[in-house]
Amino acid sequence: MIVQMKPQATRTEFDRITAFLIQKGFEIKDVSSQNIMVFGIIGDTKSLNATDLEAFEGVSQVTRVSTPYKLASRSFKKTDSIIKIRNGLEIGGDKFIVMAGPCSVESYENTYEIAKRAKASGATVLRGGAFKPRTSPYAFQGMGVEGLEILRKVADEFDMAVVSEIMSEDMIEAFEPYVDIYQIGARNMQNFHLLKQIGARTQKPILLKRGLSSTIEEWLMSAEYIMASGNPNVILCERGIRTFEKYTRNTLDISAVLAIQELSHLPVVIDPSHAAGKYSMIEKLSMASLAVGADGIIVEIHPDPEHALSDGAQSLKLDKFDHMMDSLKKLAEVLDKEI
Structure with missing residues (x-):
């Protein structure tokens, strides 16, 4: 899953949702840029409901990655890696x-x-x-x-x-x-x-x-x-x-x-x-x-x-x-x- 925060989201809001997910046993991969905060959720995410995560303050969109490879996926990172x-x-x-x-x-x-x-x-x-x-x-x-x-x-x-x-x-x-x-x-x-x-x-x-x-x-x-x-x-x-x-x-x-x-x-x-x-x-x-x-x-x-x-x-x-x-x-x- 990929979570994209709202442009005006605060670091406190980011930390709140990531702490929740870590407590659930998931790993977080932060791929944020200067303009927007984005992170991936690594693990068996079948039990996670995207709608529930979107209820957290500051969350803009939650996308479920359909490919078995998450970190290497273009869905996870839109820009080319250098x-x-x-x-x-x-x-x-x-x-x-x-x-x-x-x-x-x-x-x-x-x-x-x-x-x-x-x-x-x-x-x-x-x-x-x-x-x-x-x-x-x-x-x-x-x-x-x-x-x-x-x-x-x-x-x-x-x-x-x-x-x-x-x-x-x-x-x-x-x-x-x-x-x-x-x-x-x-x-x-x-x-x-x-x-x-x-x-x-x-x-x-x-x-x-x-x-x-x-x-x-x-x-x-x-x-x-x-x-x-x-x-x-x-x-x-x-x-x-x-x-x-x-x-x-x-x-x-x-x-x-x-x-x-x-x-x-x-x-x-x-x-x-x-x-x-x-x-x-x-x-x-x-x-x-x-x-x-x-x-x-x-x-x-x-x-x-x-x-x-x-x-x-x-x-x-x-x-x-x-x-x-x-x-x-x-x-x-x-x-x-x-x-």
């Missing part, structure tokens, strides 16, 4: 954020070379895997904490933010000094214990990738787990879903961006690298991401993809990344977007 990262960097609004880097951190020198080119071309977030969930137990699993240390050191040299994937709740404290954005991978989208723990134990932004075969509602419900646990800073990431098509690694559901914008206030970015699995498609899919209204992209780049330790086939060479960024900047001018 997620603050670091040093004034934000995701959402009029900016199109580019996150770029290697699939896996391989060495300081390799990461430095990648970050230098990425930043020079306009990327502001350095992505890189330190712990890698791989389909095969024999594949390269990442450098671990050493990889996180490299990401942080290199990112600081170029004034970039860091995003890296976390796989279990026992790693949250290890990640905290190094990352600016925690990434929840597609295979962990419904790891509800991890979602609750990360929502409760950090306020840093969470990049939540869509599950391999998840519906949009299931994706938003996973975001709800994080938000209901105390962290409202969720960024959704469409990375392609599994269909019957085998030519590409996954099928990019680009319409999901528009669906999310109708259903939710959360920003959404696209991962064209995992969607296609082919470097030849990355630039055009990135252009489509900008055109459809996504808030950014996260792409894999590498100076020598043929010898990359992970996902070389979907990694752009650095010169191709430069070309893609030039193309994106030209399109952004037409769309009044900033890169």
Whole structure:
């Protein structure tokens, strides 16, 4: 349920109704602005009668939210959320954020070379895997904490933010000094214990990738787990879903961006690298991401993809990344977007 107070409502009236609801066992999420007081009621609200709540002085309107996800719902928050990262960097609004880097951190020198080119071309977030969930137990699993240390050191040299994937709740404290954005991978989208723990134990932004075969509602419900646990800073990431098509690694559901914008206030970015699995498609899919209204992209780049330790086939060479960024900047001018 969402309760909107009258424009002339006082803080005393606001406190009276929220105290009543808290006493009944409900949680209150205050999303008031300078102009109006609004809050959400979290919990099993079937027993609450909207008419009874409207009897409280100062209450203007009580709306029952029909979707199972409350905090992530557009009904709960009409305006788009803008997620603050670091040093004034934000995701959402009029900016199109580019996150770029290697699939896996391989060495300081390799990461430095990648970050230098990425930043020079306009990327502001350095992505890189330190712990890698791989389909095969024999594949390269990442450098671990050493990889996180490299990401942080290199990112600081170029004034970039860091995003890296976390796989279990026992790693949250290890990640905290190094990352600016925690990434929840597609295979962990419904790891509800991890979602609750990360929502409760950090306020840093969470990049939540869509599950391999998840519906949009299931994706938003996973975001709800994080938000209901105390962290409202969720960024959704469409990375392609599994269909019957085998030519590409996954099928990019680009319409999901528009669906999310109708259903939710959360920003959404696209991962064209995992969607296609082919470097030849990355630039055009990135252009489509900008055109459809996504808030950014996260792409894999590498100076020598043929010898990359992970996902070389979907990694752009650095010169191709430069070309893609030039193309994106030209399109952004037409769309009044900033890169």
